[in-house]
Amino acid sequence: xxxxxxIQEKIENVTNQLWQGKGADIELISACIDTLxxxxxxxxxEMKAVGIDFPMEYVTAASKNLIEAISKKDDYLLADNLxxxxxxxxxxxxxxxxxMKGMP
Numbered sequence: 001x002x003x004x005x006x007i008q009e010k011i012e013n014v015t016n017q018l019w020q021g022k023g024a025d026i027e028l029i030s031a032c033i034d035t036l037x038x039x040x041x042x043x044x045x046e047m048k049a050v051g052i053d054f055p056m057e058y059v060t061a062a063s064k065n066l067i068e069a070i071s072k073k074d075d076y077l078l079a080d081n082l083x084x085x086x087x088x089x090x091x092x093x094x095x096x097x098x099x100m101k102g103m104p
Contacts, residue, residue, distance in 0.1 A: 004039070004097075007032045008090050011082050018079035026070055029078075033066060033086065040093055050103055052096055059089055 002010070010032050014024040037059060047054050062085035069078035 002032065002035055004036070004090060004094060007036050008087070011086055011090070015079045015082045015087075018075040018082070021075065023075060024078070029082070030066075030070070033063070036086070036090065036093075037063065040089075043097070046100065047096060050100060052100070054096060055092070058085075062086060062089060 010028065014029045017024050040054065040056075040059060044054060044056065062081065065081045065085060066078070069081050
């Protein structure tokens with residue numbers, strides 16, 4: 001399983017490829033997003049136990065937007081989704097995990 005850093009790097013690489021009009025491996029990016037969503041979902045209970053309310057509705061909306069971009073075969077829409085939505089989700093998730101690690 002990829003680490004969050006590896007997923008983040010793959011998303012950045014795919015985003016750059018899409019913005020350059022080079023296309024992307026949709027299966028690879030879908031697998032990365034699935035891994036990320038599964039990891040977040042696996043930690044939701046821990047987050048709630050320490051009083052952190054992770055915005056899963058944002059993850060759900062980003063997932064729907066990802067599916068829409070893929071189904072429309074719109075590389076620029078997909079790149080925007082990856083860059084503006086999934087990149088932000090990763091940043092927030094990393095902050096939450098780091099905060100939880102620092103808790104007693």
